[in-house]
Structures are given as C-alpha cells and as structure tokens.
Amino acid sequence: MAGSIQDTFFEECEELLEAMDEGLTAIEGGDHDSEVVNAVFRAVHSIKGGAGAFGLDELVAFAHKFETVFDEVRANRLGLDTKLIQLLLRSSDHLSDLVSVARDGGSTDEAHHDVLISALEEYIEEEEEELVFQPMGLGGAFEASPIEAEKERTYNIRFHPLKDMYGTGNEPYFLFQTLADLGTLEVQLDDSELPGFDSVDTDESYLTWKLTLTSTESKSAVEAVFEFVEGLCELSIESDSDAEDEANALAALDAAFGVMPEEGGDQVAAPFEPPVSAAEPVAEPAVAETAPAATKAAAPKAEAAKSGPNPTLRVDLERVDRLINAVGELIINHSMLAQQIANLDVADLRDVETELEGFKNLARDIQEGVMSIRAQPVKPLFQRMARIVREASAATGKTAKLVTEGEATEVDKTVIERLSDPLTHILRNAVDHGIEQPEDREAAGKGRAGEIRLTASHRSGSVCIEIKDDGAGVNRPRVKQIAIDKGLIPPNAELSDSEIDNLLFLPGFSTAKEISNLSGRGVGMDVVKNAVTALGGRINISSTPGKGSTFTIILPLTLAVMDGMVVSVADQTMVVPITSIVETMRGSDDMVNNLGADGTLLSIRGNFVPVCDVGAALGLETSGHDQPPGVYLLVETETGQRSALAVDDIHDQRQVVIKSLDGVCGNIPGVAAATILGDGKIAMILDPESILAASPSAAAFDTERRMNNAIAS
Amino acid sequence: MQSQAEAKYDDPEVKHAQHSEFVSFTVASQAFCLKITQIREIRRWSPVTILPHAPADVLGVMNLRGAVIPIYDLSARFGLQQTEASERNVVIVVSVHGKPVGLLAESVSEIISINPDDIQDTPPVDSRNTMDYIQGIISHEDTMVRIINLDAVISVPEQVLS
Numbered sequence: 073m074a075g076s077i078q079d080t081f082f083e084e085c086e087e088l089l090e091a092m093d094e095g096l097t098a099i100e101g102g103d104h105d106s107e108v109v110n111a112v113f114r115a116v117h118s119i120k121g122g123a124g125a126f127g128l129d130e131l132v133a134f135a136h137k138f139e140t141v142f143d144e145v146r147a148n149r150l151g152l153d154t155k156l157i158q159l160l161l162r163s164s165d166h167l168s169d170l171v172s173v174a175r176d177g178g179s180t181d182e183a184h185h186d187v188l189i190s191a192l193e194e195y196i197e198e199e200e201e202e203l204v205f206q207p208m209g210l211g212g213a214f215e216a217s218p219i220e221a222e223k224e225r226t227y228n229i230r231f232h233p234l235k236d237m238y239g240t241g242n243e244p245y246f247l248f249q250t251l252a253d254l255g256t257l258e259v260q261l262d263d264s265e266l267p268g269f270d271s272v273d274t275d276e277s278y279l280t281w282k283l284t285l286t287s288t289e290s291k292s293a294v295e296a297v298f299e300f301v302e303g304l305c306e307l308s309i310e311s312d313s314d315a316e317d318e319a320n321a322l323a324a325l326d327a328a329f330g331v332m333p334e335e336g337g338d339q340v341a342a343p344f345e346p347p348v349s350a351a352e353p354v355a356e357p358a359v360a361e362t363a364p365a366a367t368k369a370a371a372p373k374a375e376a377a378k379s380g381p382n383p384t385l386r387v388d389l390e391r392v393d394r395l396i397n398a399v400g401e402l403i404i405n406h407s408m409l410a411q412q413i414a415n416l417d418v419a420d421l422r423d424v425e426t427e428l429e430g431f432k433n434l435a436r437d438i439q440e441g442v443m444s445i446r447a448q449p450v451k452p453l454f455q456r457m458a459r460i461v462r463e464a465s466a467a468t469g470k471t472a473k474l475v476t477e478g479e480a481t482e483v484d485k486t487v488i489e490r491l492s493d494p495l496t497h498i499l500r501n502a503v504d505h506g507i508e509q510p511e512d513r514e515a516a517g518k519g520r521a522g523e524i525r526l527t528a529s530h531r532s533g534s535v536c537i538e539i540k541d542d543g544a545g546v547n548r549p550r551v552k553q554i555a556i557d558k559g560l561i562p563p564n565a566e567l568s569d570s571e572i573d574n575l576l577f578l579p580g581f582s583t584a585k586e587i588s589n590l591s592g593r594g595v596g597m598d599v600v601k602n603a604v605t606a607l608g609g610r611i612n613i614s615s616t617p618g619k620g621s622t623f624t625i626i627l628p629l630t631l632a633v634m635d636g637m638v639v640s641v642a643d644q645t646m647v648v649p650i651t652s653i654v655e656t657m658r659g660s661d662d663m664v665n666n667l668g669a670d671g672t673l674l675s676i677r678g679n680f681v682p683v684c685d686v687g688a689a690l691g692l693e694t695s696g697h698d699q700p701p702g703v704y705l706l707v708e709t710e711t712g713q714r715s716a717l718a719v720d721d722i723h724d725q726r727q728v729v730i731k732s733l734d735g736v737c738g739n740i741p742g743v744a745a746a747t748i749l750g751d752g753k754i755a756m757i758l759d760p761e762s763i764l765a766a767s768p769s770a771a772a773f774d775t776e777r778r779m780n781n782a783i784a785s
Numbered sequence: 786m787q788s789q790a791e792a793k794y795d796d797p798e799v800k801h802a803q804h805s806e807f808v809s810f811t812v813a814s815q816a817f818c819l820k821i822t823q824i825r826e827i828r829r830w831s832p833v834t835i836l837p838h839a840p841a842d843v844l845g846v847m848n849l850r851g852a853v854i855p856i857y858d859l860s861a862r863f864g865l866q867q868t869e870a871s872e873r874n875v876v877i878v879v880s881v882h883g884k885p886v887g888l889l890a891e892s893v894s895e896i897i898s899i900n901p902d903d904i905q906d907t908p909p910v911d912s913r914n915t916m917d918y919i920q921g922i923i924s925h926e927d928t929m930v931r932i933i934n935l936d937a938v939i940s941v942p943e944q945v946l947s
Contacts, residue, residue, distance in 0.1 A: 400851070644834065692837060733853065737836055740836060740837055740839075741838060752848050754846050754853055756837070
C-alpha cells in the first residue's frame, strides 16, 4: 500500500473540491456571505497545504494564486463581480484538473494554465512575491490564514518533550531550526530536573527548553511547527500581543454574529487560547487544540447549519460489496429454507411459517440497509455537470445556466459513476444543439440565458433523472431528413412526432451540421442510450418546438438486485430482466407465420415481429423441437427494434441477486450474469440484446420493416 | 546440508516430511491424482446449470455456497470419452489462480503418500491431448497413477470460453 497517505490526500481533495464547487456555485448564485467565501478559501488552502506536503509544485503554485485572490475577496479588498466569479469558476475547474493530473498523470492545457494564472495575477496586488509556501503537513484544514497583520510579536515557548517523543525519532534541534526560520530565536535550556549522574535513567526525558521567538508569523504558524510532536511533549506558547489579539478577536466575534466579519474563522478561534495557557502554563497541547475546535464549532454557526455535521465513515468499497453479497446469500438461503420447510411432511407448520415470515422481513430490512450504504446522493455528479455546462457555453458562445434539483436523491454508487458520461453527453448536446444563440432567444421572446434543469427523483422503486432545456426543441423536419439521407429510414416513412424524436437514439445519427468541438464527434445519442441500457435503465425524449426538450432517464436503484422474469428454456431455468420486456403473450398457431425456410414472424395486432428461439440462439438442444415454444416475450432493443423471444414457459416474476460471471467463464454471448434461485440452483440471466444480435433472423431483418414496426415507445 | 539430510534419512520423521500426500481418483477408468493441498473439497455430483455455447468439456456452473463455480469434465478435457455424470460421481473443487473450479471425476480412491523421488517423468506416448495435462507418473500398488498438472488443465479461467 505504498502512497496510501497520498491516496488519502486525493480522497480529501475530492471532498475539498466538492466543497469549493459548492461554495462557488452559491457565490455565483448571489450568496456572497463571508462564511461561503471562507469555506471556499479554506478548501483551496487545504488543497495547497496537502499538495505542498507531497511536492506537487504546479498544484501548489496555482492554488496559491487562486487562494491569494480569494483572500483579497475575503478581506473585502476585491468586489465579487461577474467577471471575477467567472474567473474563479474557471480556476476551480482548472484546479480540479490539476488535482486529477497529479493523481493520474497526464498533462493539463499549458496555455489555459498560463491564461488563468495571468488573469488571477491581475487581481493580486504587489505583495505577490512570497510564493515560498511552506508545507504545513497533511490535511491541515484549519491552518492560519497567511495574511495576518504584519507585525513583530514575541512568543514565549516552553517546550518539554516527553520520552515518547524521542522514541518516535523526533529531534528538538530540527524543531528549533524551523522556528529559527520564522524569526529571531533565543533558546534556553532548563536542565534543573536533571537528576544526579548516578540516578539518571537514560530513557527518561529531563530537559525543558525555554524559547523566545520574535517573528511576524501568526501564532498558528508557530504552533504548526510543533504539529508533528503533538501529544508527545508539554508545550505552551504565549504571545506578548495576546491581549491585543483578544481585543481583535472580540471584535471579530461581534462581527461574526452581526456585521460582516473582517477576518476568517481561524482568527476567531485564537482568543480562546490565551486564557487557557496563561492560567496553566504547562497546558497539555491537547487542551490548546480543543479550544479552537470548540470555538470553531460555535462561531461559524451558519456553516454548520448549511452543511450539517453528519459524521461519515470512509469504508473500503470491497467490504461493503462483501456485505451485500452475504446479505444476498441470506435472502437466497431464506427462500431455500422456506422451500424445504414447505416440503416437510408436518401437519401444522403455521408457527414455523410465521417465524419464517419474520425472518424474511428482517432479511429484507438488512438488505435495504446494506444497499443504502452503497447509495450516494447525486449531488457530486450534478456539481460536475455544472462545469460541463459552463465549458460548453464558453465553447459555443451561448449563455446557459444549469439548475439542479433533487441533489439529495440517492443512487447506487456504480450507477452514479456510470451515469457521468451519458449525462455529460446529453448536457453538451443540450447546450450545443438545444439552447439557441442569445440573439435568437431574444427574438423568440425568451431570456438571453438558456436554462437547463437537471432533476433527480425517486419514482416507484426507480430513479428518474430528467434533463430539461428551454431551447428550440428537436427540429423534426431536419431530423427526419437526416435520417432519410443517412438511409436510416425509408424516404416515404410516416413517423409520429415521438418516433422522430427517438430517431436521435439511432446509431450513426448526428445532427450537427459541422463537427463542433463539443458534440458531434461521430458518436451520437445511441452511445448515451447504450450506457443507460447497460445500467438496466431506459431513456426517453420528449420535445416541444420552440419550448425545449426533455430527456428522461429511468434507472434501477441498485445493480445488485434486479427484477426478472423466471422462464424455462430447453429444460433450463433462466431469468429475463423485466426492464427489457415490453409485453408477454401466449402464442397460438395463427399468430405465427413462416418467412422463408427458417424465419418466423409473430403477428401482434397487425404488426409482424421476428421471432427468436432463445433455446436455439443459446445453442441448447430443445427437447421437442417440432412444436413451437408456447410463450413469447416481446422485447425492444436499443435500436428500437422489437423482437419476440420464444421461451417454453414463464414461471414467476421476482427479485434476483445478480452474480457476475466474470472470472468464472468469461463472456458468454446471450448471457448477462447468473443468479441463484430458491432451490439453490444457478440460473442464467439473459441479455436479450446479445441474443438477438447473435440470432440470424434478426440480423437478416431489413431496415425498412424494422423502422415501420418500431421506435414507438 | 545435503550430507546431513542423507545422514538423517532413516529418521522416520524426516522421511515422512519428504513425502507429499496426493488424492487419487479415477477418470474414465484411469487413475489420476492431485496434491492434497490443491484440493479444497470433494462433493457429490449434482446437476449443474448448463452454460450456453460452452465447449464439451465445460459442463456448466454450480452453486458452491453462494459462489458460482465452473465445472469441467476431466475425462473430456483429457480427450477421453465424455462422462455420463450421475450421483455416484464426484466433483473435486480445486483452487486455480485463487478461484474455485470444480472437476468432475468418476470416483475418489484414496489418499496416497508419495516420495517426490519416486515420481517418474512421463514417457512420450502418442496421446498429446493427455500428455499436456500430466506432469509425471508414479507407481502405486502396481497401478500407474498420473499426476495432473492443474495449471495446464485449467489455464486462466477467464480465457476458457473466449
């Protein structure tokens, strides 16, 4: 686990960047509250601190510039106008890029970097030269603010190492050397505790130092020197200007509760220390530590109220997954037990069955609880999307604003991760194709700035994500013309409005006239649809000309369980995902029509749909091959093509625990995963998409008929 | 060290330490064996779930306490006739690259103790299919027991089907 501290740093960075984004978004939204500004400042500062400790110079340099500008804002020396806010937003994007580069390698856009640096520098006044940032250790989230009154102070420090400090290899000399760097240092050794030569215990610590430091640095900077020996020594730091500080701080406190405070929360914390250390000169560092923490909690009430002090736990994802697996077993085990008990030859089973029912409910509770561990709010994802819209608008010269709703909606972590790409794509498209140029918008009687609304909500056991823009809507005549030009539909096809809208999801469809930087790289919305389908979801589009379009993505809550239809195929029990089934029907002879030698079409309300025998497609020997299978599952593929899967029978519809076949037998065409049924047997979970792809009848089916029958949904 | 070991050769404990234990079993009426440390458990055969498009020597998958494990027909793997699996047969669960894999054998015979010095190289015969999977042979109570090279039988599980 080399570099695990660094991993922790990057994890923290993620959170800090999130906090920063959140703050900046609030600022952009007009909330110029000092607490918000401070929160962003602290986030940037902590990233800089951590980066410094790992020698990530580029990151440190940029964060420093960023931070300095923010400090000016904090001190009310800079007003937050739109131009500055835009710059800060762009800088925050760049900062997160730099963090990713530091973590994953690669490189950033040099030119962009330089542009931002010089733009930031314009805001920074002359005192820029002190770039010599000294790393203050990891995660120093609440270090002193660098800009503190530049005046000399004298600190009286009493430093008595405990013997453990020597045990950990810390060397007082180096500490003193670091202190000496801060200013003028006088060191005085107090060896009065040293016993006689005979009774000396070589492992014990007898020495105490009295240090007098004259420096312009803040108290917290001095304290930071001793950061690594915290708890390993008795330490007291007194400053001659403490009294003065106290006055300052009181003012600051007043300000915190009333008017805009002039200084940050860090400073508010300071005054509470001196009384402690004055009353008890040999105060344990721990005491000095808790004091500011307590004050911190008290002073910035506003912040606490906003973010909520929810304690969280960082857990290895693998552990959670193991737990989820175990709970899956429990559920399977329950149904096996229930089945076995039902088979018992006992007269009265009522008591057992009641208990069994209780067991089942408990197991479900546990399952839901465990699943919710994996569930995470979509907030971070949505915040990233704000950046996408920002960049897209910058690239297209349009003005678009992202409004998010339902950020607290929780979705499985994997779903969130895999949703990032499709959402990015849709949002870019929305800005690029949906939102009009500001002039056109004005002409149409809309505001210059387009609005894209990103909403997440729970809807009956699934998650619904909606992307709604107030742009021009789908240009239906053009979409249809393009589809005809590309040979996706026959020229004489009669399509309904929603059918035309759904043409956007066809592979190889791209409406961009010229390939723009943003979207239209040859991959279209079909990629989005694939990604959503891969997650077991569905995507839909609706559009009103002149009013805008809405994309709706419906996703399952979790990837660990799935609703499936239990069917039998060639004497094997299999599961078909409910999401892909449109309709089920029992076949009768007059519904089945032969086409050519092997082809079969099923007539459904006048439409002909190709039939795919699942048993044959999977290469299984069907016992009675002469008679056609009795039940048809009407499925719709990504391309909107409908087919009927022929199976022998439908048994049940139930939730199944998904077991990956990765590493068991590799990729099997037609099979998505496996599950364990109530009787302990394994059943394959089918992937209708790949069954149809493998089936020759489907492949031979021509485009025209496909288009005539399909798309409607 | 060499001489020391030889000197102590008569010491029964040292002698025992040099022996490895093998589990012998029959596949298509031929005697095979695997090192006991390679075997995780032995189970009675129960019908498996067929994997679509699987080669003839992959019988399917089985539920091993919640884990989905693939089952191979050793006989078919060795190029012998396919086993008509029944209740009397056994599944030997081995661990290959950290993943459990089941091997169908006719029946398990016994545990035998083998002195590594007694293992003979496989003489070249005209049956390449089997040869690849055998790393040596030993004589045990007048029968020839073939030692299976597990890594050759199950290469990397992921690649078996692709």
